[in-house]
Amino acid sequence: MEENKFDVIGQRIPIRDAAAKVTGTKVYVGDMKLPGMLYAKVLHSPKAHAKIISIDTTEAENYPGVRAVATYKNTPQVKYNSALRFIEHQMPNTERIFDDTVRFVGDRVAAVAADTLEAAEAAVKLIKVQYEDLPVMLTIDGAIKEGAYPIHGNSNIVGQAHVDAGNVDEVWDQCDYIIEDYFTTQPIHHVAVEPHIAIAQWEYGDKLTVYTPCQNIFGFRVILSQLFGMSYNKIRVVTPAIGGAFGGKLEMTIEPVATALSKMTRRPVRLEYTRKECITSTRVRHASKARVKTGFMKDGTIKAMDLKLYTNTGAYATSALNVAGAMSHKVFKAYKIDNMRFHVNPVYTNTIIAGAMRGYGSPQAYFGMERQFNKIANFLHMDPAELQMKNMVDPDSLDPCFHKPHGNPRPKDCLKRAMELIDYDKICKEQEAAKNDRYRIGVGVALGVHGNNCFGAHRDVTTLMLKMNEDGSCILYTGSHDMGNDNVGMQKQIISEVLGISLARIDTVEADTDACMWHLGDYASRGTYVVGMAAKKVAEEMKKELQKEASDLLKIDPETIILKDDYAWDSNDESNKVSIADVMLHCQKDSMRELNCCVTHPAPRGPSSYGVHIAKVCVDMETGETKVLEYAAVQDVGCVINPLALEGQLAGGIHMGLGMGLCENITYDENGTPKETGLKKYKILRASEMPKLYLDFIAEGEGESGGPYGAKSLGECPVVPAPPAVVNAICNAIGAEINDLPADSSRVKEAIASKKN
Helix, strand or coil: CCCCCCCCCCCCCCCCCHHHHHCCCCCCHHHCCCCCCEEEEEEECCCCCEEEEEEECHHHHCCCCEEEEECCCCCCCCCECCCCCCCCCCCCCCECCCCCEECCCCCEEEEEEECCHHHHHHHHCCCEEEEEECCCCCCHHHHHCCCCCCCCCCCCECCCEEEEECCHHHHHHHCCEEEEEEEEECCCCCCCCCCCEEEEEECCCCCEEEECCCCCHHHHHHHHHHHHCCCHHHEEEECCCCCCCCCCCCCCCCHHHHHHHHHHHCCCEEEECCHHHHHHHCCECCEEEEEEEEEECCCCCEEEEEEEEEEEEECCCCCHHHHHHHHHHHCCCCECCCEEEEEEEEEECCCCCECCCCCCCHHHHHHHHHHHHHHHHHHCCCCHHHHHHHHECCCCCECCCCCCECCCCCHHHHHHHHHHHHCHHHHHHHHHHCCCCCEEEEEEEEEEEEECCCCCCCCCEEEEEEEECCCCCEEEEECCCCCCCCHHHHHHHHHHHHHCCCHHHEEEEECECCCCCCECCCCCCCHHHHHHHHHHHHHHHHHHHHHHHHHHHHCCCHHHEEEECCEEEECCEEEEEEEHHHHHHHHHHCCCCCCEEEEEEECCCCCEEEEEEEEEEEEECCCCCEEEEEEEEEEECCCCCCHHHHHHHHHHHHHHHHHHHHCCCCCECCCCCECCCCCCCCCCCCHHHCCEEEEEEECCCCCCCCCHHHCCCCCCHHHCCHHHHHHHHHHHHHCCCCCECCCCHHHHHHHHHHHHC
């Protein structure tokens, strides 16, 4: 990283609410209690696919303390898509609040609202339901085979995304070698610390307020409007705080249920899912099945690549087509491969609904690509890092689809720095020295790429408002939902840098549809590149206004005024200064005006962020147990706004990616019932199982055009290279291939045994 040239940007600043979180004073939705609040409980389906023949709620309705029971018979039967982002968003509408058909174990059947949670829990068990079983499709292969029973419409294939670059079929004959492999990735859960929870309050004046830790308040408002036939001024959605999301709270889950019950009772209704309900009845990452075919030359030059994927979207469409579309462009950003083809079909199955999750399709697509790169390197007796370096894009490379610059991609710089951090030559020698031992050392390299916004897919716009107070402090009104990464703190840093107002004198109003300007939502890693740039723009507009007012007091031209340390300074005479508080007093008392600035910022382009990870593992050849010993991760971020926050995000992304690579998984029995329904069986890595981390960031030159100070995203990208990096390391240790995730001890043992046989 270059030497810091800013006052606030680049400083190691703790997240704004760290003290409140560790002292337990941070207020989450789960801490809220409204007058007259009722408690809700949902009855979930024990069937993977069935028609509800009858449903008897009499006993539940008569249970003491019960105020309402909701089913498909007394709630809106409007079909919707829970992943809808904005009013004109076109997506397959396959969901209802409650339906007369259940399509996975965990689907909603009914819900109860009662005076106490205990009463709701008891009453929901009294609901009697008769089902008529329907054919169950649990796998992609079963769902797409000829004659398979359609879960929706006439086909279990939701749609497709297809992108071509060059002419793959014409190039195969020019290649020295062609390799073709099949890869699978598993469904995994987000495991946010905070469960899914919502409080809905439908008042007698037909004003609805929903408190929810979601990632898209304005998108949720659109869906609620569609479901309940209300205009937007009658719907307020507020996100007080989020205890982790990772994409799992981008799509609407329980909010319509709480709203329906609140409408029925005209009282606030709180609905909170247990950990089991979160795992089985909200969202998982799309499982995938991929075929990757690559043509290459003897010197390691990749000439052509053909990727064909199926993704498992579960029981409902939700973001199936969005994820497919995102995949279809991100795979073209990594390498100088002029001839490339990508095709993906999302598929319905009778399994847990798949939706947005950190990486949004990139981990599934890049797992097969990066595994095959490792296989090619071994086939050519070439170092994997050398093969990567040979084929990675350069800063001046063009996108093979659109023949436009990628921007300022720096994967090669990431690779070089990662090799330095982990002492790559040394650990490769350790791998060679241990190749005949019981405890093998393995080294794996992988590249990951992720976008910075939704440019090219749909509109990507953010509007921020900044208001000055008469004491020189200010309030930022932002639609951003802070998910723990201090995205709002980043906006404050940028405003502080531009206006010279100390961070302690900048406060925020956040994530409230009635109080904030329209915001697309917090996903697609758009926080820094898009929202950060909006913060810079609104601060620059305010700076002009402050300079104009200060010029009256300092008797100089506005352009010569510097804002710094809560003062307005004469750039030619440091003794000529005035506090911003006095500037604002003059503004109100003499100029007779308030200072409010509002800026709408559309994403100007869609650059990519890059990361290269190198894993060193130790594998027990007898038990298949893998321990990740050391891990280097270097990310291309353009400009480092807050290194402390970035390091935390990067470490968290590695943890999530290693979990995907090594242990996390949801499996089903023959009836479609999930087996891993709690954290005793759903294995996530403990802190003690994490390796020694070497972390750094590449911020070269002017960074990424269009970003604030050249900055671009980090949040999702670190998840992408982690699974293939660690699996490549395992495969290089044991000398066998693993193409299915997770690479747990049983799968490693199978690979070792297959090699022996």
